[in-house]
Amino acid sequence: MAKNFYITTPIFYPNAKLHMGHAYTVTICDILARAQKLQGKETYLLTGADENTGKILKVVEEQGQTVEEYLNQVTLNFKDLYSKLGISYDQFIKTSDKETHWPGAQALWKKLVETGDIYKATYSGLYCVGCETFYTEKDLVEGKCPVHLTVPEKIEEENYFFKLSKYTQIIKEKIESNELLIVPQTRKNEIVALLDRGLEDISFSRPIKNVPHGIPVPGDPSQVIYVWCDALVNYISALGYGRNTELFEKFWPANVHVIGKDILRFHAAIWPAMLLSAGLPLQKSLLVHGLITSGGHKMSKTLGNVIDPYELIEEYGFEAVRYYLAREVSPFEDGDLTKERFKESYNANLANGIGNLTSRIMKMAQDNLDAPVSIAEREDMSQYFAFYDSFEISKAADFVWNEIKSLDQYIQENQPFKVVKTDKEAGQKMIGELVVRLYSVARMLNPILPETSEKIKALIKENKTPEVPLFVRKD
Ligand SMILES: [Zn+2]
Secondary structure, three states: OOOOOEEEEEEOOOOOOHHHHHHHHHOOOOOOHHHHHHHOOOEEEEEEEEOHHHHHHHHHOOOOOHHHHHHHHHHHHHHHHHHHHHOOEEEEEEOOOOOOOOOHHHHHHHHHHOOOOEEEEEEEEEOOOOOOEEOHHHHHOEEEEOOOOOOOOOEEEEEEEEEEEHHHHHHHHHHHOOEEEEEHHHHHHHHHHHHOOOOOEOEEEEEEEOOOOOOOEEEEEEEEOOOHHHHHHHHHHHOOHHHHHOOHHOOOOOOOEEEEEEHHHHHHHHHHHHHHHHHOOOOOOOEEEOOEEEEEEEOOOOOOOOOHHHHHHHHHHHHHHHHHHHHHHOOOOEEEEEEEHHHHHHHHHHHHHHHHHHHHHHHHOOOOOOOOOOOOOOOOEEEEEEEHOOOOOOOOHHHHHHHHHHHHHHHHHHHHHHHHHHHHHHHHHOOOOOOHHHHHHHHHOOOHHHHHHHHHHHHHHOOOOOOOOOOOOOO
């Protein structure tokens, strides 16, 4: 089994306000990384921001802030959210970073040029200045930009293009054979259907006069690299591609890029084509997660159903949020989150469930055992970890909570607290076995509830019941 595990979030748009979607993506990445680390792998979790985005930066400048100040503030916001969620990431990459990111993007560009996959052509299209985006006729609503409701300009400009079309067949083969694994199957089918329709070459640069924030095209300062050879390259530039290859050699190819379904095509078609063109191995897999809805609808201000991750963390603690996202949301489909469901699930599975179970077992142990139970650390957990290897996070969580339930049932049926009064030895043996099984639960909880996992292990080592409940019931 390979020793290293490299996992990435997408680079996020530098939004001022972070929402549940950000919290979800980064939390499942953190859980998957921790699960691999627990199996003895060296892990690397990359996250970051997609900063060369003219749209947002234009607004910032109009509001009189410098772009750098704004981006630094956004980075701090992300880091604050990550720290509040207990995310253990290895690097936050900023695509405006000229030292870390730009050399990688430019090095990859040069590789594509060497292969002969970059060519110059005239691009003509319908352009909305407000969106800084080209639209096709069918994107428009009654001939107008769907966002601004203005008539786009027809403009022509010189662009560099990438021969994406050349790679259609080979990418399709790699996806069909699972050499590039796309999970879930529905997303794989979707991309295979798209590849069946064929890929067209895509614009890879823009004139610098139209796009001031971006990475200059090597050898042509009149053009900047446009989106693909900038944003997607973060996954390798962060590892030092184009600068220093130590990390790159250690961790590339990525085990998994975790993405939302809106960026599937970029990651399942454009990025693999670029890697093939550069002679680099493809990422091993794509985990395409769904949206977090609320009450069955996309969260929106207008509907008033937006749930703020900070508020939940404040009220319930970060592990409650991690728990919900891990267990109550399937990593493969849209998942629903309402305040009512959150509270219900918190009370049933954390306050009761693991919280109550720990108190019960450790109270019996504290009152009836003469010494802490000694635990053999080596235990086969391959059945449990197999869920994580196939990204089945909610099933992994179910596995742990089934064990919690079965421990509760055992106590109910066998009443060791009574047995120990009439037959001390038999009672102590039962309690000792419960403690051993609770320790296994604590070990399994580590990826999802890292803090609680450590707390339970410490209680077992000291043979003590918690002074305050692990999770206080909410009314
Ligand atoms: Zn527009």
